Amino acid sequence: MAFVPSGDIISQIIYAASILLFVVFMLYGQRIQMYVMIREVEASLYKLKFIKEEGRKITIETIKEIGKPQTDPTPRVDRYLEYFTISPQSMDPAGIVYKLDHILDVRDTRLKDEVKIMAPASDEVQVNNLENTLEAAMALNFIYKVVRHYYIQGKKTLSLYVIMQLQMILPLVMKEAEAYASALKAFAYGQPIGDGAGPLVAAKLMHGYETRKLPKDCVVATVPIEGRTAFIIKAEGPGGNVGKPGDAVQAVIEENEGKIANVIMIDAGLKLEGEEVGEVAEGIGAAIGGPGVDQFKIEEALVKYHIPINAVIIKEDIGDAVSPMRKEISDSVDKVIERVKNVILERTKEGDKIIIVGVGNTIGIGQ
Amino acid sequence: MTENNQSSTAASRISTYMLTIVLIILALSIVALLFAVSAFIVGDQVVAGYLLIIGFITMGLSAYLLLQSRKRVANLKIEAPKIMTTIECVKCGFKSIREFQRGDYVYKELDKCQKCDDKMTITAIYKEVKEKEKTYNV
Numbered sequence: 064m065a066f067v068p069s070g071d072i073i074s075q076i077i078y079a080a081s082i083l084l085f086v087v088f089m090l091y092g093q094r095i096q097m098y099v100m101i102r103e104v105e106a107s108l109y110k111l112k113f114i115k116e117e118g119r120k121i122t123i124e125t126i127k128e129i130g131k132p133q134t135d136p137t138p139r140v141d142r143y144l145e146y147f148t149i150s151p152q153s154m155d156p157a158g159i160v161y162k163l164d165h166i167l168d169v170r171d172t173r174l175k176d177e178v179k180i181m182a183p184a185s186d187e188v189q190v191n192n193l194e195n196t197l198e199a200a201m202a203l204n205f206i207y208k209v210v211r212h213y214y215i216q217g218k219k220t221l222s223l224y225v226i227m228q229l230q231m232i233l234p235l236v237m238k239e240a241e242a243y244a245s246a247l248k249a250f251a252y253g254q255p256i257g258d259g260a261g262p263l264v265a266a267k268l269m270h271g272y273e274t275r276k277l278p279k280d281c282v283v284a285t286v287p288i289e290g291r292t293a294f295i296i297k298a299e300g301p302g303g304n305v306g307k308p309g310d311a312v313q314a315v316i317e318e319n320e321g322k323i324a325n326v327i328m329i330d331a332g333l334k335l336e337g338e339e340v341g342e343v344a345e346g347i348g349a350a351i352g353g354p355g356v357d358q359f360k361i362e363e364a365l366v367k368y369h370i371p372i373n374a375v376i377i378k379e380d381i382g383d384a385v386s387p388m389r390k391e392i393s394d395s396v397d398k399v400i401e402r403v404k405n406v407i408l409e410r411t412k413e414g415d416k417i418i419i420v421g422v423g424n425t426i427g428i429g430q
Numbered sequence: 431m432t433e434n435n436q437s438s439t440a441a442s443r444i445s446t447y448m449l450t451i452v453l454i455i456l457a458l459s460i461v462a463l464l465f466a467v468s469a470f471i472v473g474d475q476v477v478a479g480y481l482l483i484i485g486f487i488t489m490g491l492s493a494y495l496l497l498q499s500r501k502r503v504a505n506l507k508i509e510a511p512k513i514m515t516t517i518e519c520v521k522c523g524f525k526s527i528r529e530f531q532r533g534d535y536v537y538k539e540l541d542k543c544q545k546c547d548d549k550m551t552i553t554a555i556y557k558e559v560k561e562k563e564k565t566y567n568v
Contacts (some may be wrong), residue, residue, distance in 0.1 A: 071476065248510055252532055255555050263536065270537050301535035337566065386557070387513055393556040427555055429537040 097223045100230045104214050107233050108207075114244045115207040118200040119144065125196055125251040129189050130182020139181050143197055144204045146174075164356045174198075188253070191302030195250040195426060199243045199385070206240050238382055245386035250303055255427035257383040260392050261329040261350075262428050264399045265297035265421025274430055280304050281311035282430055289404060290413035291324075296420045303426035308351060309360030315418055321368030324415035326361070327403055330422040331384055331392075332376030341391030342378040343398045345406070350374035351422045373406050375399055388427075448499050452492045459488035516554040519543035530555060 088095070119140065126136045148170050151162035178185070178193045185193060210229065217226035249256050255263065269284035277283050277296065286293045294315050298306030316323055330350040334340065349358045349365075349372060365372055377395050403419060411417055466481035513530035517540060524545045540550045 245509075245511065252513075252530070253535060254513055254530060254557075255536060266537055301538070337568065387511055388556050389559055390514075390556040393554045427535045429535050 093223055094221075097221065097226055100223075100226045101214075101218060104210070104217075104226065104229055104233060107237055108210055108214055110237070111203075111207045111210055111240055114240055115200075115203045118203040118244060118247050121247050121251055122196050122200045126182050126193060129185050129193065130178075131184035132181060133183075136181045139177070140197070140200075143174075143177055143181075144201050146201065160356055160359045163354060167354065167356065188302035191304045192250055192253050192426060195303035195424070196247055199247045199250055202243050203240060203247075206236060206243075210236060242382035242385045245382075249385075249387045250426060253301065253303070253427050255388040255393075256385055256424055257379045257388050257392055258331050258385065258423040259388060259425055259428050260331040260377040260379070260395070260399075261421035261423040262297040262300060262425035263388075263393070263421070264329045264396050264403070265295050265419065266300070266425075266428050266430050267396055267400065268293070268403075268419060268421075269295040269297070269430055277311040277314050278307065279310050280306040281308060283311065283315060284430070288417075289407050291407055291411055292414075292416045293407075294319075294416070294418045296418065297428075297430060298423075298425040300425035300428045300430055303424055305353070305422075305424050307357060308420050308422055309357030312361045312418060312420060313364045316364045316368060316370070319416055321370070322416060323368065323370050324411040324417055325406070326365060326370055326372045326418045326420070327406055328361075328372065328374045328420045328422055329399060329403065330374070330376055331379055333384075334378035334380055338378050339391070340379050340383055340389055341395040343395055343402055344376050344378060345402055346374050346376070348372060348374055350376055371410065373410065375402050375406070448495065452495050452499075455488050455492040455495070459485050459492060462488065511557040511559070513555060513557050515552055516556075517550045518553045519546060519548055519550050521548040522546040524550075526550075 123137055123140050126132065126140065130136070148166060151159055151166060153159055174194050174197070175190060178190050178197065182189070182193055210233075213225060213229045216222075217229060246256060248254075268288070269282075269286055272284040272286050272295075274282040274284045276299065280299050281296055282299045284295045286295050296308060296311045296315065298304045298308070312326065328350040330352070332344065332350065334342065349361045351358045351361065361372075364370075377392055377399060379389070379392055383389055383392065407417060462481050462485035466478045466485055469475075469481060470478035514527055515530045515534050516525065516527050518525045522543060522545050524543055534552055534555060536552055536555055538552045540552065542548065543550050
């Protein structure tokens with residue numbers, strides 16, 4: 064018994080306990096680690112469930128308040144939360160953009176029709192806001208279900224690697240879910256969100272000038288800027304709407320037979336950690352997110368007429384983009400306009416025609 | 431709605447599993463402290479010292495677990511940020527800031543200006559973020 068200390072009983076107990084602990088950790092260390100991770104995931108899943116339920120509750124309450132439905136909209140909302148969209152087959156990618164465009168149009172029309180049935184007393188602006196609210200609730204429902212799927216799968220298989228992958232991405236998933244949760248209230252009340260930075264700049268440039276409608280759900284105003292004629296385009300507000308800037312830009316270019324000296328796109332751009340919210344950056348290319356249909360259409364029109372394109376972005380993170388607009392973003396509008404004017408002065412001549420597009424969700428922003 | 435309320439309540443209370451663990455640890459710590467006192471009375475100061483340390487550590491651990499669970503419950507809230515609306519008179523520059531009201535939107539025309547009778551316009555709607563982001567000096 065040379066390995067056992069010959070001291071008092073307490074020392075021997077502590078020694079035996081430490082040996083036992085060593086053996087337990089050696090044999091069951093990974094399993095203990097997995098249980099700790101499962102507990103962490105479980106706690107986040109509870110939080111996700113709470114956020115999802117709150118989202119559903121806010122959505123139903125908003126529909127009841129605004130839409131004044133005759134019947135309880137709850138079953139229809141629950142059905143709506145499970146809606147899905149199947150993207151087109153990409154084995155032969157030729158023409159896929161227009162197929163995707165068609166699918167998205169059908170989805171949009173279907174969702175709007177559903178909202179009109181659920182909330183018959185709502186006007187067009189409110190229908191758009193309610194559609195956005197429902198989409199945020201849908202996103203929360205989807206996030207919760209996916210996390211729950213991997214959590215149960217991990218528990219069933221007791222696979223450390225399934226649980227580990229889930230635990231590793233969980234902070235990012237939670238951040239996104241919390242962003243959608245705060246977006247819900249913004250959409251329900253019709254408050255501008257961070258993604259509306261582009262339309263806000265466009266609205267400031269076009270405010271006071273006559274606007275006309277463009278396909279689809281967009282407006283354009285002809286504004287003189289620094290001796291040039293600027294066509295300012297944005298989605299039609301103040302309802303929650305991103306419009307189809309691709310179609311709008313194509314229409315304006317075709318109206319002017321391609322005689323456009325420059326296209327400047329303004330959008331909210333994702334910031335990297337360490338960068339300031341509301342920072343303004345300038346670059347080249349079509350600054351537009353989404354499924355890519357609008358970017359494709361804009362690029363097609365630009366290539367056809369060899370029109371240069373510039374972009375100005377306002378930096379923010381994903382949480383800022385879908386939650387109520389931060390003061391820093393609202394305050395950056397004047398900086399963006401300064402940068403746009405610089406681009407106009409440096410890249411175009413007096414008398415030229417230019418297009419300025421404010422890309423993003425125009426909820427809470429008129430024109 | 432009943433199901434919804436139930437799930438919200440379930441999410442917002444401390445789990446019984448966690449509470450059982452905390453209570454067991456707390457009971458063990460009290461037992462250790464009692465043993466420590468009896469060992470001290472008997473005169474075995476070394477054992478009393480060990481038991482005292484074990485008792486306090488486990489008591490601290492149970493308090494920490496309880497606080498952590500309460501913190502988690504407190505986190506289960508969707509906080510609505512304060513949204514402000516800036517209203518300006520384009521003619522005289524008079525500016526006022528008030529809390530957001532449903533129906534407000536940027537460039538909405540409102541009532542007449544208090545100073546010049548021209549129409550006031552909403553020029554900004556934003557949320558104020560009070561907490562400062564942590565900086566990493568890199």
